[in-house]
Amino acid sequence: MSAEILVKATGLHKTFGKVKAVNDVGFEVRRGDIYGFLGPNGSGKSTTIRMMLGLIRPDSGQIKLFGEQMDRKNFKLLGRIGALIERPDFYTYLSAAKNLELLASYSGLNLNPKEQKHRIGEILDLVELSERADSKVKTFSQGMKQRLGIAQTLLHDPDLIILDEPVNGLDPQGIKDIRNLIVRLNEEMGKTLIVSSHILREMELIANRMLVINRGKVRVEGEVKALLKGEKVRVILSTNNPEKTLEILKINGFSEKPEINKLQEIIFDLHSDRVPQLNKILVEADIAVYQLNALNSLEDYFLSITA
Amino acid sequence: MINLIRIEFQKLFRRGLTYIGFAAILLIVLVIQVGMYVEGKKLLDFLIKSLSDVFLLEGNLINIYTVSYIVLTSLWIHIPVLVAIVAGDMVSGEAGRGTFRLLLTRPVSRGKLLTAKYITAQVYTAMLVVFLAIMSLVIGRFFFPAGDMIVLLETINIFDSTDVLWRFGAAYGYGMISMWVVSGLAFLFSTKATNSLGPVVASMSVLILFTIISNFSIGIFDPIKPFLFTTYLNGWQLFFDEPLRMDAIIKAITIMVAHITVFYLAAWLIFTRKDIQS
Numbered sequence: 001m002s003a004e005i006l007v008k009a010t011g012l013h014k015t016f017g018k019v020k021a022v023n024d025v026g027f028e029v030r031r032g033d034i035y036g037f038l039g040p041n042g043s044g045k046s047t048t049i050r051m052m053l054g055l056i057r058p059d060s061g062q063i064k065l066f067g068e069q070m071d072r073k074n075f076k077l078l079g080r081i082g083a084l085i086e087r088p089d090f091y092t093y094l095s096a097a098k099n100l101e102l103l104a105s106y107s108g109l110n111l112n113p114k115e116q117k118h119r120i121g122e123i124l125d126l127v128e129l130s131e132r133a134d135s136k137v138k139t140f141s142q143g144m145k146q147r148l149g150i151a152q153t154l155l156h157d158p159d160l161i162i163l164d165e166p167v168n169g170l171d172p173q174g175i176k177d178i179r180n181l182i183v184r185l186n187e188e189m190g191k192t193l194i195v196s197s198h199i200l201r202e203m204e205l206i207a208n209r210m211l212v213i214n215r216g217k218v219r220v221e222g223e224v225k226a227l228l229k230g231e232k233v234r235v236i237l238s239t240n241n242p243e244k245t246l247e248i249l250k251i252n253g254f255s256e257k258p259e260i261n262k263l264q265e266i267i268f269d270l271h272s273d274r275v276p277q278l279n280k281i282l283v284e285a286d287i288a289v290y291q292l293n294a295l296n297s298l299e300d301y302f303l304s305i306t307a
Numbered sequence: 308m309i310n311l312i313r314i315e316f317q318k319l320f321r322r323g324l325t326y327i328g329f330a331a332i333l334l335i336v337l338v339i340q341v342g343m344y345v346e347g348k349k350l351l352d353f354l355i356k357s358l359s360d361v362f363l364l365e366g367n368l369i370n371i372y373t374v375s376y377i378v379l380t381s382l383w384i385h386i387p388v389l390v391a392i393v394a395g396d397m398v399s400g401e402a403g404r405g406t407f408r409l410l411l412t413r414p415v416s417r418g419k420l421l422t423a424k425y426i427t428a429q430v431y432t433a434m435l436v437v438f439l440a441i442m443s444l445v446i447g448r449f450f451f452p453a454g455d456m457i458v459l460l461e462t463i464n465i466f467d468s469t470d471v472l473w474r475f476g477a478a479y480g481y482g483m484i485s486m487w488v489v490s491g492l493a494f495l496f497s498t499k500a501t502n503s504l505g506p507v508v509a510s511m512s513v514l515i516l517f518t519i520i521s522n523f524s525i526g527i528f529d530p531i532k533p534f535l536f537t538t539y540l541n542g543w544q545l546f547f548d549e550p551l552r553m554d555a556i557i558k559a560i561t562i563m564v565a566h567i568t569v570f571y572l573a574a575w576l577i578f579t580r581k582d583i584q585s
Contacts, residue, residue: 016584050582050583050584053411053412054411055408055411055412055582055583056582056583056584057580057582072417072579075414075415075416075417076414077414078412078413078414078415079413079414081412083408083412085408085412086405086408087405089404089405089406089408089409090406090409091318091321091404091406092404093321093322093323094318094321098321102314102317102318103409103413105310105313105314106311106314106409106410106413106415107413107414108413108414108415152409
């Protein structure tokens with residue numbers, strides 16, 4: 001039996017002035033997914049996410065959350081969602097705990113002061129900020145704000161968590177911390193997550209399903225493993241003797257007419273099973289291989305749109 | 308709704324900006340009172356010079372009531388600026404800080420959130436006017452005695468000290484309504500802006516423009532003058548007229564309440580339809 005569909009978007013369109021920000025976007029997120037939203041900056045990721053949350057009204061199209069139509073009148077659905085959209089902005093003149101207390105009130109959590117304090121302590125502990133609970137947010141680093149941003153999404157124990165560019169502006173350690181936290185939320189707490197990013201590597205590491213969006217249109221969607229395991233790969237080859245290499249490619253049936261770019265790299269498509277064989281033949285022919293990159297179609301596509 | 312208003316108050320009173328209004332009012336009142344204490348007699352002598360030739364004026368005319376009356380004139384420009392600073396930040400401040408993304412992704416009705424903010428802004432405005440009243444009448448006690456009050460409007464009115472306090476109460480009540488109009492206007496601009504300065508500048512510009520139209524004799528604007536709120540901003544003076552012109556007072560209050568309502572409805576319409584892109 002397939003998993004419950006928590007989000008179903010169909011035919012979303014949004015135009016700002018003359019700019020078509022989102023053009024016929026549709027996707028499904030199932031319970032238990034870490035669903036990656038991948039695309040370069042300005043591709044329409046944030047607009048799509050904002051439409052899901054009712055921050056922006058689509059010109060046309062439909063969004064269903066938990067099987068119900070999402071629009072501004074149905075704002076109660078947001079009680080089942082925790083969201084961090086772009087920058088983690090808070091009331092910087094208030095402490096981390098006070099910010100969470102206010103946001104818990106907006107979420108309609110009917111907890112007595114003792115329960116609320118306990119809940120906030122628990123959440124801050126999870127994101128490793130309990131020691132700074134009473135510090136004003138203006139004293140926080142970007143990484144700490146990002147973790148506090150994730151903490152606020154968890155306050156009301158939502159079914160679905162939406163994180164828009166959660167690793168933006170973080171150092172490598174901060175990125176790793178957030179990545180681990182996302183995986184923990186999914187694996188240990190059973191949360192479904194939608195995570196947007198413009199970094200393919202991040203998505204590969206955490207997402208099980210993914211949508212690639214560019215210029216407002218969906219380019220690729222599906223299981224990450226399947227997307228990354230394309231049968232044909234694009235080979236980028238750099239050797240000490242390009243002419244002899246071209247001859248070998250032709251003789252051995254690897255490629256009849258490969259492209260050669262300005263860097264004298266030879267580019268051609270090849271079945272992924274044949275890449276080791278290619279390497280072996282080149283080495284046996286006494287050709288020094290400086291570079292042999294085999295990119296799957298998703299990487300190839302993503303590099304082409306982010307280059 | 309009460310919960311939302313409570314949250315708005317918590318946010319409001321934990322910010323330094325909120326207290327600027329109270330500090331400024333304290334300063335305004337002190338400056339006027341010290342000034343009147345030092346130079347008041349000379350000023351009053353100049354103002355009533357022509358009257359002194361005709362009437363015999365006895366007693367201390369520089370008293371707490373005369374000075375409080377002068378303080379009330381700050382409702383014209385000073386208090387509107389202070390009111391606009393906070394009301395203009397109520398919605399735009401959240402947009403500028405980026406905190407709308409946090410609030411509007413919670414299960415909160417946009418209409419209720421806006422109403423809670425509007426009520427908070429108007430209660431804050433009322434608090435400023437009450438603070439002005441208390442400061443002018445309480446601090447004044449340290450500088451000036453009580454006494455009869457002379458008011459120079461179209462006619463000369465002299466009120467017995469026992470007949471003054473209720474007039475001040477009513478004038479401040481009226482002043483509160485007029486400041487609610489200014490606050491409502493700044494709040495309306497706030498729903499369109501993403502920084503706090505814009506709504507303050509915009510509401511002050513409208514206030515100045517409408518005041519010019521209301522007070523200058525430019526014939527083509529005569530038909531619209533009765534509908535401009537600025538025509539009624541100094542209407543608190545009606546409570547220092549004798550006999551009291553109730554019809555004029557009721558008309559003024561009705562038009563100001565209409566403005567307050569229209570500004571709120573317009574803000575509601577804008578905010579509930581707005582795309583949050585900041």
